[in-house]
Amino acid sequence: MLHVLLFFYFLVSSSHAAVQDFCVADLKAPQGPAGYSCKTPAKVTVDDFVYSGLGVAGNTSNFIKASINTAFADKFPGLNGLGLSMARVDLAPGGAIPMHSHPGASETLLVAKGSVIAAFVSSDNTVYSKTLKEGDIMVFPQGLLHFEVNTGRTPALIWVSFSSSNPGLQILSYALFRSSLPSELIEKTTFLDDDEVKRLKALLGGSG
Amino acid sequence: MLHVLLFFYFLVSSSHAAVQDFCVADLKAPQGPAGYSCKTPAKVTVDDFVYSGLGVAGNTSNFIKASINTAFADKFPGLNGLGLSMARVDLAPGGAIPMHSHPGASETLLVAKGSVIAAFVSSDNTVYSKTLKEGDIMVFPQGLLHFEVNTGRTPALIWVSFSSSNPGLQILSYALFRSSLPSELIEKTTFLDDDEVKRLKALLGGSG
Amino acid sequence: MLHVLLFFYFLVSSSHAAVQDFCVADLKAPQGPAGYSCKTPAKVTVDDFVYSGLGVAGNTSNFIKASINTAFADKFPGLNGLGLSMARVDLAPGGAIPMHSHPGASETLLVAKGSVIAAFVSSDNTVYSKTLKEGDIMVFPQGLLHFEVNTGRTPALIWVSFSSSNPGLQILSYALFRSSLPSELIEKTTFLDDDEVKRLKALLGGSG
Amino acid sequence: MLHVLLFFYFLVSSSHAAVQDFCVADLKAPQGPAGYSCKTPAKVTVDDFVYSGLGVAGNTSNFIKASINTAFADKFPGLNGLGLSMARVDLAPGGAIPMHSHPGASETLLVAKGSVIAAFVSSDNTVYSKTLKEGDIMVFPQGLLHFEVNTGRTPALIWVSFSSSNPGLQILSYALFRSSLPSELIEKTTFLDDDEVKRLKALLGGSG
Amino acid sequence: MLHVLLFFYFLVSSSHAAVQDFCVADLKAPQGPAGYSCKTPAKVTVDDFVYSGLGVAGNTSNFIKASINTAFADKFPGLNGLGLSMARVDLAPGGAIPMHSHPGASETLLVAKGSVIAAFVSSDNTVYSKTLKEGDIMVFPQGLLHFEVNTGRTPALIWVSFSSSNPGLQILSYALFRSSLPSELIEKTTFLDDDEVKRLKALLGGSG
Amino acid sequence: MLHVLLFFYFLVSSSHAAVQDFCVADLKAPQGPAGYSCKTPAKVTVDDFVYSGLGVAGNTSNFIKASINTAFADKFPGLNGLGLSMARVDLAPGGAIPMHSHPGASETLLVAKGSVIAAFVSSDNTVYSKTLKEGDIMVFPQGLLHFEVNTGRTPALIWVSFSSSNPGLQILSYALFRSSLPSELIEKTTFLDDDEVKRLKALLGGSG
Incomplete structure (x- = not known):
C-alpha cells in the first residue's frame, strides 16, 4: 500500500500544477488577442x-x-x-x-x-x-x-x-445606415443614390 | 459606358485569379497536414x-x-x-x-x-x-x-x-478491446484483470 | 584539409534534405487549405x-x-x-x-x-x-x-x-448587384427598395 | 565617432521597445488561452x-x-x-x-x-x-x-x-477509477463489469 | 415603429457584448505569448x-x-x-x-x-x-x-x-560585437580571428 | 449478437473514412506550406x-x-x-x-x-x-x-x-563565407574587413 501511495505522490505531483486543459473566461480580467484571461482553475465548475x-x-x-x-x-x-x-x-x-x-x-x-x-x-x-x-x-x-x-x-x-x-457579427445595412458614416461617403463607395441612403438612415437610425 | 467597362476590367482582372475564399476537398487528390487538396474552383457548386x-x-x-x-x-x-x-x-x-x-x-x-x-x-x-x-x-x-x-x-x-x-474519434473500449493490443500489455497499463480483459476482447472483437 | 571536408560532409549532409525555408507556389500543382504546393527547390530562383x-x-x-x-x-x-x-x-x-x-x-x-x-x-x-x-x-x-x-x-x-x-477581396456592391442574387432576396436582407436594387443591377451588370 | 553614436542611437532606439523574442512565464499574473503572461523583460535572466x-x-x-x-x-x-x-x-x-x-x-x-x-x-x-x-x-x-x-x-x-x-496528461485508469465518476456510468460507457470497476476504484482511490 | 425598436433591441443586445473585432494594445497591462492585453473597447479611437x-x-x-x-x-x-x-x-x-x-x-x-x-x-x-x-x-x-x-x-x-x-530584429554584427559574448566563444563559433573580433568589439561597443 | 454487429457497423462506418490522426510524409508527393502530403493510411506502418x-x-x-x-x-x-x-x-x-x-x-x-x-x-x-x-x-x-x-x-x-x-538550420559562417555572397557586400553589411572575409571564404569554400 505504501507503494501505491508513493506512486500517487509522484504522478500526481508532477502533473498537477501543469494542468491547463481549458481556459474558462474570467470576464473581469484583461483580454488578449487569443481571448479572455483564464479563471482560476479551483473556481471552475461544470x-x-x-x-x-x-x-x-x-x-x-x-x-x-x-x-x-x-x-x-x-x-x-x-x-x-x-x-x-x-x-x-x-x-x-x-x-x-x-x-x-x-x-x-x-x-x-x-x-x-x-x-x-x-x-x-x-x-x-x-x-x-x-x-x-x-x-x-x-x-x-x-x-x-x-x-x-x-x-x-x-x-x-x-x-x-x-x-x-x-x-x-457585421450586419451590412447596420454598418452602412445605423452608423455615423456620412451619406456622401456611403454613396461614393456603394453607388447607392442619396434618397435611398437617407431613407435607410432614417429607418435604421444612422447619424453622420 | 466605356469607363464602366474599364472599371470592371481592372477590378475583376486583379482580384479574379487570387480568389480562394474556400478550399472544397478534392477527395481523390493528395492530403496534407492542413487537410485535403482543393477542388478546382470552377467545379465547385453550392x-x-x-x-x-x-x-x-x-x-x-x-x-x-x-x-x-x-x-x-x-x-x-x-x-x-x-x-x-x-x-x-x-x-x-x-x-x-x-x-x-x-x-x-x-x-x-x-x-x-x-x-x-x-x-x-x-x-x-x-x-x-x-x-x-x-x-x-x-x-x-x-x-x-x-x-x-x-x-x-x-x-x-x-x-x-x-x-x-x-x-x-477514439472510443476507449474499442482502442483497448477491439484492437490487437496484447492482453498482458492492456493489463499492465490499465490495472484491469485478465478475466475482464478477455471477456471484453471476446465481446468487442479484439485480437492480440 | 581533410578534416574540413569531413566537417562539410557531416553538417551539409545532415541539413540539406530537410531544408524548406520557403514554399514558392507551384501554380499548376494542387492547392490545399494552407496554400499552393511548393515548387521544387532546385527550380526556385530569386x-x-x-x-x-x-x-x-x-x-x-x-x-x-x-x-x-x-x-x-x-x-x-x-x-x-x-x-x-x-x-x-x-x-x-x-x-x-x-x-x-x-x-x-x-x-x-x-x-x-x-x-x-x-x-x-x-x-x-x-x-x-x-x-x-x-x-x-x-x-x-x-x-x-x-x-x-x-x-x-x-x-x-x-x-x-x-x-x-x-x-x-469582397466588393460590397459587386456582391449585391453584379452577382446573380435575386432582387427580392437583396431587398429582404438589406432593406433597399426595389427601384434602387434594379438601378444598380443594371449599372453594375447583375443578373438574377 | 559622432556618426557611430548617431547610428547606434537610431537603430537601437527604433528596435528596443519592440523586442519580444520570448515571453517568460510570470506564474503569478493572469493566464490566457495562449499561455502565461510574460515576465517583465528586465527581470528575465538566463x-x-x-x-x-x-x-x-x-x-x-x-x-x-x-x-x-x-x-x-x-x-x-x-x-x-x-x-x-x-x-x-x-x-x-x-x-x-x-x-x-x-x-x-x-x-x-x-x-x-x-x-x-x-x-x-x-x-x-x-x-x-x-x-x-x-x-x-x-x-x-x-x-x-x-x-x-x-x-x-x-x-x-x-x-x-x-x-x-x-x-x-490524462491517465486513463485515473480518469476512470481515481475520479468521482459513478460506477454505473463507467460501466455503461466502457462495458466493464461492476466488480472490476469497484475493485479498481478501491485500488486507485476513486469516489462517486 | 415599435417593431423596429424591438428588432434593434434583439440584434444589438445579442451582438454587442461579444464584439471583439480587434485588440488594441494596452501597453501598461500584462503581455502574453499572443501579444499585449487589449485596451478597453470604449477607450479605443481611430x-x-x-x-x-x-x-x-x-x-x-x-x-x-x-x-x-x-x-x-x-x-x-x-x-x-x-x-x-x-x-x-x-x-x-x-x-x-x-x-x-x-x-x-x-x-x-x-x-x-x-x-x-x-x-x-x-x-x-x-x-x-x-x-x-x-x-x-x-x-x-x-x-x-x-x-x-x-x-x-x-x-x-x-x-x-x-x-x-x-x-x-537581430542585427548580426551587433549580436556578435555589441554584446557581452566573450571573444573566445565568438572566435570558436564563427571562425573569425582574434584581431578582427577585437577590432569590431571596439568599433561597435561590445564587452565580454 | 446481431445488435452488437449492428453497433459495430454504425460506429465504425461513421468514423472510419474521416480518420486522420496523423499525416505520415509521402516524400514523393507534392509539399505545401504545412508540410509533406500524407502517405495513404493503408500503407502506414509502425x-x-x-x-x-x-x-x-x-x-x-x-x-x-x-x-x-x-x-x-x-x-x-x-x-x-x-x-x-x-x-x-x-x-x-x-x-x-x-x-x-x-x-x-x-x-x-x-x-x-x-x-x-x-x-x-x-x-x-x-x-x-x-x-x-x-x-x-x-x-x-x-x-x-x-x-x-x-x-x-x-x-x-x-x-x-x-x-x-x-x-x-542557418549556420552563420556558412551563410556568409560558404555562399556566393560577394566580399564587398559582406564587408559593407557586417563591418568585417576584406582580409578576414577572404580568409574565411578560402577556408570555408565560398565563391562570389
Whole structure:
C-alpha cells in the first residue's frame, strides 16, 4: 500500500500544477488577442461548461420577424480559447436574417425546424444559394456575406456554430445606415443614390 | 459606358485569379497536414457546401441503443480547411455514447430533444458532469475523455460541432478491446484483470 | 584539409534534405487549405521572390477613378505560405475604392502620395475614419468593411499590405448587384427598395 | 565617432521597445488561452531558460515501478509560448507508464537507456507498437492513447518532448477509477463489469 | 415603429457584448505569448489605428548612411494581434542596412524611391540577390539573414511590411560585437580571428 | 449478437473514412506550406513512427570536433505536421557547434553526457549564456543566434528537440563565407574587413 501511495505522490505531483486543459473566461480580467484571461482553475465548475440561454425561442415580433441569440465566450465562458461558439436563430414565416458576415469565423448552419433559403457570395461575386429543409447543414466560409430567409409557412429554428469563441457579427445595412458614416461617403463607395441612403438612415437610425 | 467597362476590367482582372475564399476537398487528390487538396474552383457548386446526410435519425437498435453519424470533411467537402465539422447523435432511452475523445478538436453538444447526462474528465481527474435538458449546450475541451447517456424516457437527439474539419474519434473500449493490443500489455497499463480483459476482447472483437 | 571536408560532409549532409525555408507556389500543382504546393527547390530562383508588377500606376480613367493592382501568391509565388501579400491602389482626384472587405486578412494602408479619407466600420457599427496624409499608415482589422476616397486635388498612391498571401477581396456592391442574387432576396436582407436594387443591377451588370 | 553614436542611437532606439523574442512565464499574473503572461523583460535572466530538475532519476519504488517528472511551463518558465516542453521517464525492470494521452500535444520519446515496448492506438483501433532500443525515437500523434513498458532487465531512461509548453496528461485508469465518476456510468460507457470497476476504484482511490 | 425598436433591441443586445473585432494594445497591462492585453473597447479611437511616425525621412548622417524606423505594436497599438507591422528604411547613396534577421516574421520590401541591392541567404547557403528598382517588391522568408544596400546615386526609400505585429530584429554584427559574448566563444563559433573580433568589439561597443 | 454487429457497423462506418490522426510524409508527393502530403493510411506502418538513425554517435574527427545528425520529417516521416523534430549533437572535448539559428522553430537542448556552454543572443543583443551539466535543459527561442561548446574533458552528447517538423538550420559562417555572397557586400553589411572575409571564404569554400 505504501507503494501505491508513493506512486500517487509522484504522478500526481508532477502533473498537477501543469494542468491547463481549458481556459474558462474570467470576464473581469484583461483580454488578449487569443481571448479572455483564464479563471482560476479551483473556481471552475461544470456550470462554466454548460449554457442554457439558447433553450427558449427568441421573440420574432419585430421588423425582420427574426431573432438571433448568441452563445459566444462573453456569455458562455467555457468556450474561451477553444475555437467554437454557437447561436440560435428563430425565423417566423417570411422572417429574414439580414445580409451579414463574421469577420473572424466560418459558420455551419443546421436547420432544426422549417425550411429556409440560405446563401453566401464569394469574392468573385458567385452566389451559392440553396433551399434547406429540416436536417440540412450548410457551411459559410469565413468573412463572406450571407443571409437566411424563412420561405416556409411555419417558424424555422436554426442552430449555428462558429469556428471561433468570438466570431464577430457585421450586419451590412447596420454598418452602412445605423452608423455615423456620412451619406456622401456611403454613396461614393456603394453607388447607392442619396434618397435611398437617407431613407435607410432614417429607418435604421444612422447619424453622420 | 466605356469607363464602366474599364472599371470592371481592372477590378475583376486583379482580384479574379487570387480568389480562394474556400478550399472544397478534392477527395481523390493528395492530403496534407492542413487537410485535403482543393477542388478546382470552377467545379465547385453550392452542393459542396450543403450536407443532407444528418437529416434522418440513426438506427439505435443495437448494443448501445445509440448511433453517431458524422459530417466531417470526408463526407461534407465544403468543410475542408474551415475548422468546423458536425455530427448527429441519436440515443434511445437508456442509450449511451461510450467513453471517447477527439484527439484533434474541442466539441460543443446541443441537446435538441430529450434529456442526457454528459460529462468529461480533466487531466487532474476532476469530473465535470451535468444532466442536460432540451436547448442546453455543453462544451468538451480538446482531447479529454467524455460520454453521453440518455437518462430520460424518450429518445434523445444531440447535435455536435467540432473545432476541426477532421476531429478524429477514439472510443476507449474499442482502442483497448477491439484492437490487437496484447492482453498482458492492456493489463499492465490499465490495472484491469485478465478475466475482464478477455471477456471484453471476446465481446468487442479484439485480437492480440 | 581533410578534416574540413569531413566537417562539410557531416553538417551539409545532415541539413540539406530537410531544408524548406520557403514554399514558392507551384501554380499548376494542387492547392490545399494552407496554400499552393511548393515548387521544387532546385527550380526556385530569386525571381520567384521579386515582383515588378506594381511599379507602374494603374489606369484610373474609369467609373471610380481608381485602380487596384494586387500582388497575391497567384502572381507573386514567393509569398506562398508566408502570411503576407501586397497591393497598389491609385486614386485620381475624387477617386474611390468602393466599400469592401478581405475575408481572410487584416490590412495596413500606407499613403505614399496625396491625401485620402479612409475608414472601417466595426461589428458594433462604430465608424473609425480619418483623413490621412502622406506617410500615414492605417490598419483595418480582418474581415471588416472599409474604403478609401481621394479627397485631395492630386492623384493619390497607396501601398497596401495583407496578413495573408491570399487575402480575398469582397466588393460590397459587386456582391449585391453584379452577382446573380435575386432582387427580392437583396431587398429582404438589406432593406433597399426595389427601384434602387434594379438601378444598380443594371449599372453594375447583375443578373438574377 | 559622432556618426557611430548617431547610428547606434537610431537603430537601437527604433528596435528596443519592440523586442519580444520570448515571453517568460510570470506564474503569478493572469493566464490566457495562449499561455502565461510574460515576465517583465528586465527581470528575465538566463536561469529562466535553463531547467535542472530532470537531472536526477525519479523514484521507481512504487506500484508501477516508474516515475514521470515533467518540465512544463509551470516549472520551466522560459518555455512559455514556445510550443515545446519535456519530461523524464524512469522505468525499473518491469515498470510501466500507464495508458494515457496528452490532450494538447504530440510527443517524441527517445530511449536513452534500456529497452522498452511503446505503442499508441489510432482512431480506427490500429495498434502501432514497437520494441525500442537505446537511441530509438518514436512519435505519438496528438491526443491518442499510448504507453511504455520496460521489457528489459535494466532500468530504462526515456526523454520525452511535447509540441506544447502545456501538453496536459490524462491517465486513463485515473480518469476512470481515481475520479468521482459513478460506477454505473463507467460501466455503461466502457462495458466493464461492476466488480472490476469497484475493485479498481478501491485500488486507485476513486469516489462517486 | 415599435417593431423596429424591438428588432434593434434583439440584434444589438445579442451582438454587442461579444464584439471583439480587434485588440488594441494596452501597453501598461500584462503581455502574453499572443501579444499585449487589449485596451478597453470604449477607450479605443481611430487614432489607435493610425500611425504618423513614418512620414518623415530618418537621419542618414551616420556610420551606415541609413536609418530604420519601426511601426511595431509597441508604437502603433492598433496592430496588436493582427499579424502585421511596418517599417521605413532610408538609405543615403552608399548606405546599407546591416545583415540581420527577424526571428518571428517574414518580410516584404517595397522600393519606393531609388535603387537597391537586396539579398537573403537560405539554410543551404544559397544567395537570392537582386538589384531592385522603384516599384519592385521582394519577399524575405521568416528568420533568414538578409540586407539592403543603396547602389544608386540618389537616396532610397523603402517600405517594409512584416507578418507579425512584433517581428523582432537581430542585427548580426551587433549580436556578435555589441554584446557581452566573450571573444573566445565568438572566435570558436564563427571562425573569425582574434584581431578582427577585437577590432569590431571596439568599433561597435561590445564587452565580454 | 446481431445488435452488437449492428453497433459495430454504425460506429465504425461513421468514423472510419474521416480518420486522420496523423499525416505520415509521402516524400514523393507534392509539399505545401504545412508540410509533406500524407502517405495513404493503408500503407502506414509502425516503422513510419520510429526512427533509429540517431542511435550511433556522429563522427567528430573534423574541423569543429562536432557532428549534428538530424531527425526531421524528411528522414522521419511520422513527424510530418506534428510540430516536432529532433537532432543528436556529439561534441568531442573542445568541440563546438558553430553560431546558427533555426528560422522556423524554437529548440530545447538536453545535455545527456558531459558539460557544455550554451548561449543565445536576443534582439537587444543581450547574451543568455550558461554552463550546462548532465541532465540540464536549455531553451532557445525561435530564430535567434545560438551555439554550444564542449568545455569538459569528455565527449558530450546532446539531444535537441524543435517545435517544427522542419525547423531549418542557418549556420552563420556558412551563410556568409560558404555562399556566393560577394566580399564587398559582406564587408559593407557586417563591418568585417576584406582580409578576414577572404580568409574565411578560402577556408570555408565560398565563391562570389
